[in-house]
Amino acid sequence: MNQQQIRSAIGVLADLFYSDKKNQELAMLTMEHYIDDLKMLQDVRTVARELENQQAFSLLAPMKWFDMKAAEEIEEVLKGDVSFLR
Numbered sequence: 001m002n003q004q005q006i007r008s009a010i011g012v013l014a015d016l017f018y019s020d021k022k023n024q025e026l027a028m029l030t031m032e033h034y035i036d037d038l039k040m041l042q043d044v045r046t047v048a049r050e051l052e053n054q055q056a057f058s059l060l061a062p063m064k065w066f067d068m069k070a071a072e073e074i075e076e077v078l079k080g081d082v083s084f085l086r
Helices: 003-018 021-037 044-053 057-066 068-079
Strands: none
Touching: 003 021, 003 044, 003 057, 021 057, 044 057, 044 068, 057 068
């Protein structure tokens, strides 16, 4: 996914997860599609930047259900530790 797609995906996920509980299943299915099919977590720096820009940090918890390693890398980027990245 490119930066604009990631920005849009984070926005959609934030809307779904932060809305009423009726959307939780749709939110999880949408996140699964973005992560598994569209490879959203391949660029952890861009995802981290968009999570920060949109103040959507709570999306990290459900991201861990799909890709623990990438979610932990995003957390490290958000903390400022990018030494593990190439």
